[in-house]
Structure formats: structure tokens, C-alpha cells
Amino acid sequence: MDIRTRLISTAEQLFDRHGFTATGMDRLTQAAGISSRTLYKHVGSKNGLMAAVLNERDRRFHRRINADSVDALFGALETWFAEEGARGCLFxxxxGETGGSVPEIVEVMxxxxxxxxxxxxxxxxxxIGHRDDELTEAILLLFEGxxxxxxxxxxxxxxxxxxxARRLIEGARTQGLSS
Amino acid sequence: MDIRTRLISTAEQLFDRHGFTATGMDRLTQAAGISSRTLYKHVGSKNGLMAAVLNERDRRFHRRINADSVDALFGALETWFAEEGARGCLFxxxxGETGGSVPEIVEVMxxxxxxxxxxxxxxxxxxIGHRDDELTEAILLLFEGxxxxxxxxxxxxxxxxxxxARRLIEGARTQGLSS
DNA sequence: CTCAGTGTAAAACGATCACTTTACATGTAC
DNA sequence: GTACATGTAAAGTGATCGTTTTACACTGAG
Incomplete structure (x- = not known):
């Protein structure tokens, strides 16, 4: 496996399981089996590594929840949790751990x-055949919840x-959400 | 103000704004205006301080969202965010920052x-006049979301x-949620 | 008067933090 | 065959981590 790929997926696991700040660079280089010099050549800094991890996770996550129905969407989320565990939104x-003060992280989130x-x-x-911002917002909130x-x-x-979510969809289908 | 109260409310602010791990004890004692010896006399350890902060926040939060309708519940949440800011569930x-490995924190959460x-x-x-677990779950998820x-x-x-939430309540009132 | 309780300031503890440096081994390309 | 890119191991940077210790001041009660 490519060194950068291995580094980032190792970092994702450690960050997810133990937290970002609590995970030191020594532990990271040791787990990924690379020297710290190589790590810094690749990602520049710890913040750079965090941003790279989040970027990769974003790609992977959206590839996995590529659904076209509410059922499929939540089914995909359930599968994700079963395979990767549920420890809260990594973004x-x-x-939160950086106090919102790292621009690269704010952007990727x-x-x-x-x-x-x-x-x-x-x-x-x-x-339902047409856009409905209020319904989108409701389903998004259920997803986040x-x-x-x-x-x-x-x-x-x-x-x-x-x-x-299904109930809200049904309501919108039969009578319109704004009734 | 009581020393312990001042310590805990200062710590709550710093933890909330900058993260738990990222907030060092020096910064904490300085902001609270107490010596580190006194801090350790009161809360024993950083984990003890975190647990104490979460306990106090739990009390304060539930006092504030003491509502008897969905509207009042979400109204109270909106007020909370307006006054305290929204930086995600502190629990x-x-x-997440402790990897779920601190029993006192797991308990209070x-x-x-x-x-x-x-x-x-x-x-x-x-x-709606009677219990409805599915509806409770839905509103809880919207609240968390x-x-x-x-x-x-x-x-x-x-x-x-x-x-x-109001829409789901209305649905449950007119036809029952299990229709 | 004294003693216990509660506080302070400040130094010290070893460990670990993110990060850099030095010195050396590769394989590949011109 | 030499130059370059890419990797390793390991020591060192000064700062900061959570926590403990030493030494001292104040206060109220017996």
C-alpha cells in the first residue's frame, strides 16, 4: 500500500478512537510504520494531517451513502456504523477540538x-418529485441526530x-408539507 | 463567588471554547484565579474536573429546558444557543476526546x-395524551440533530x-403514529 | 495561644508534545 | 557513475503536559 494512504487511514483510526489532540505524533508514526521525517514531508504538520484525514473521510463517506431514497440513505448509514463504529461526526x-481556529479544518467540514x-x-x-427545503432540512436533522x-x-x-423520515415523506406526498 | 463554583464555570467555558485536551491546567488555574494546589484539592484530577463540569452542565441544562410542549422545548434550546453558543454536545x-475510557465521564453522559x-x-x-415510543425517539433525534x-x-x-417535530405530533394526533 | 483548615506562590517532577536535524541507506534516471 | 528523490533511525529542539511538593500567610474555633 502507498505510504500516504497507509498514513492517512492509520491516522483516521487513531483520531477516531482516541481523539485528535490525545493522539501524539509518535504513536502515529509507530502505528503507520514510518519515520516522523517522512510524515512531515507528506502532510507538513499535525493540522495538515487532520485536514488530509478529513478530506479522505469525506470522499469515502459520500461514496458510501450514494443513495437515491430515504430508505437507502439510512440503510447506508447503518452499514457505515456497523463497519466503522459510531463515535460521533469526526468533522x-x-x-471542536481545535476550537474552530484551524482554517483548513473549517473548510473541509x-x-x-x-x-x-x-x-x-x-x-x-x-x-416526492420536486424540491422541498423544509423537508430536506428535516431529513438532514434526522440524519445528524x-x-x-x-x-x-x-x-x-x-x-x-x-x-x-419516511413518515415526513409520506406526509409531503399526500398533502404537501406546507399544508 | 464560591471557589469551586468559579473554578467549574471557568473550566466549562474554556473546555467548551477550546476543547478538553487542548485546555491545560495552567491556563485553567490562571483563568480561575486559583493555585493548582487548590484546584487539585477540589477536584482531584483533570478527569475529575471534567466530570464535575459535565455534572454541573447537566443540572443547568435540564433546568433550562424544563418545558411541557414541543414548541417550548425547541424554544428553550434556541435560547440556550443564543446565550451560550452552539459548539456541539459537550458530553x-x-x-470523544477521552475515547470513552473514563468511567466518570461515561456515567455522567x-x-x-x-x-x-x-x-x-x-x-x-x-x-398527544399517551406515550408513544416511536414519536419520542423521533423528537429526540430531531433535538440531537x-x-x-x-x-x-x-x-x-x-x-x-x-x-x-410539530408535524410529527400533528400526524400522531389525527391518525395515530402507527397507521 | 495554638492548632487545623484553607488558601497562595513557585519550583520541580518525569513524561510527552509537535517538530527539526543529522547521518545514512536505498533505487532509479540521465 | 553520479545525482536526485525518497525512505529510515535516532537524537535533540524548547515548550508544555498533568501532578506533586515545599514553604508560607490568613482565619476562625477551642
Missing amino acids: LRAW ARHKERLRQRIDDIVVAE ATHAATYRGGAAVEGARRA | LRAW ARHKERLRQRIDDIVVAE ATHAATYRGGAAVEGARRA
Whole structure:
């Protein structure tokens, strides 16, 4: 495996399991099996590594939740949690640990969340035939809530979110959401 | 003001704004205006301080969202964010930064989340006249989603959650949620 | 008067932090 | 065959980590 790939996926695991600040560079280089000199050649700094990890996670996450229905969306989220564990949104966590003061991290988080909104917007159109911002917002909030709650309640949270989302979709289909 | 109270509220602010691990004890003692010896007499360790902060926040939070309707619940959340800022659930953040390996923190978070569920359960009964676990779960997820999303989208997230919750309540009132 | 309790200031603890440097081994390309 | 890019190991940078210790001041109660 490519050195950079190995570094970033190792870092993602350690950051996710133990936190960003709590994970030192020594532990990182040791786990990835590379020298610290090589690490700094590749990512420049710890903040650079964090940003690189989040960028890669963004790509992987959106590839995995590439769904065209609410059921498929929450199904994909459930699979993600089953395979990767649920420890809260890694973007929010990075943002919180750095106090929102690292521009690279703020940027990648904004991009990630914007993509999520667009994906759900597309799903809403596929489900009810036209855009509906209020419905998109509701499903997005359920999605975020499930991500949040799965940390302490496990996969059941996703099932609850899916059911609520389906109900809102049905309501919008039969009478319009603004009735 | 009592020394312990001052210490804990100072620590809550610093932890919330800059992260738990990133906030050192020197910065803490300096901001609270006490010596490190006194700090350790009062809370024993940094983990002890974190747990004490979360306990106090739990008390304060539940006193503030003591509502008996969905509107009042989300109204209280919006006020909370306006006054204290929205930087994500401090319990989840503490849990994430410690990798879930500090028992005192795991406990206080579990208690906090359980209380939140009970509060919403009561609200559901007040709104539709009987318990409805699925509806409670849905509103809880919207509440968590709003907490989560307000970090990067501001108070508008709370308004979206309130609207979706009201819609689900109305649905449950007219036809029952299990229709 | 004294003693216990509670506070301060400041130094010291070894460990670890993010990061850099020095010195050396590769393989590949011109 | 020499120059360059890319890697390693390992020591060193000064700063900061959480925590403990030493030495001293103040206060209220017996």
C-alpha cells in the first residue's frame, strides 16, 4: 500500500478512537510504520494531517451513502456504523477540538456538510418529485441526530430516524408539507 | 463567588471554547484565579474536573429546558444557543476526546442522555395524551440533530427541527403514529 | 495561644508534545 | 557513475503536559 494512504487511514483510526489532540505524533508514526521525517514531508504538520484525514473521510463517506431514497440513505448509514463504529461526526469533533481556529479544518467540514445537504436534496426530489427545503432540512436533522445518538444508543437510532423520515415523506406526498 | 463554583464555570467555558485536551491546567488555574494546589484539592484530577463540569452542565441544562410542549422545548434550546453558543454536545465531545475510557465521564453522559429522553417522553404524553415510543425517539433525534447542526448552521437548525417535530405530533394526533 | 483548615506562590517532577536535524541507506534516471 | 528523490533511525529542539511538593500567610474555633 502507498505510504500516504497507509498514513492517512492509520491516522483516521487513531483520531477516531482516541481523539485528535490525545493522539501524539509518535504513536502515529509507530502505528503507520514510518519515520516522523517522512510524515512531515507528506502532510507538513499535525493540522495538515487532520485536514488530509478529513478530506479522505469525506470522499469515502459520500461514496458510501450514494443513495437515491430515504430508505437507502439510512440503510447506508447503518452499514457505515456497523463497519466503522459510531463515535460521533469526526468533522464536528475535529472542529471542536481545535476550537474552530484551524482554517483548513473549517473548510473541509463546511464542504462535507454542504455535500450532505445536496445529497439529501436530491433524494427529496427523487421521493416526492420536486424540491422541498423544509423537508430536506428535516431529513438532514434526522440524519445528524442519528449520527449523534448512535454514539450512545447504537444502530437503533438510525432505524428511528429512518421511520420518522419516511413518515415526513409520506406526509409531503399526500398533502404537501406546507399544508 | 464560591471557589469551586468559579473554578467549574471557568473550566466549562474554556473546555467548551477550546476543547478538553487542548485546555491545560495552567491556563485553567490562571483563568480561575486559583493555585493548582487548590484546584487539585477540589477536584482531584483533570478527569475529575471534567466530570464535575459535565455534572454541573447537566443540572443547568435540564433546568433550562424544563418545558411541557414541543414548541417550548425547541424554544428553550434556541435560547440556550443564543446565550451560550452552539459548539456541539459537550458530553459527546468529552466522550470523544477521552475515547470513552473514563468511567466518570461515561456515567455522567449516560445519565444526561437518559434524562433528556425522559423529558421528551413527558412532553409527548402532554401533547398527544399517551406515550408513544416511536414519536419520542423521533423528537429526540430531531433535538440531537439540531444540537449537532446548530454548530455549523446556527439557530435556523432549531427552527427546522421544531417544525418537523410539530408535524410529527400533528400526524400522531389525527391518525395515530402507527397507521 | 495554638492548632487545623484553607488558601497562595513557585519550583520541580518525569513524561510527552509537535517538530527539526543529522547521518545514512536505498533505487532509479540521465 | 553520479545525482536526485525518497525512505529510515535516532537524537535533540524548547515548550508544555498533568501532578506533586515545599514553604508560607490568613482565619476562625477551642
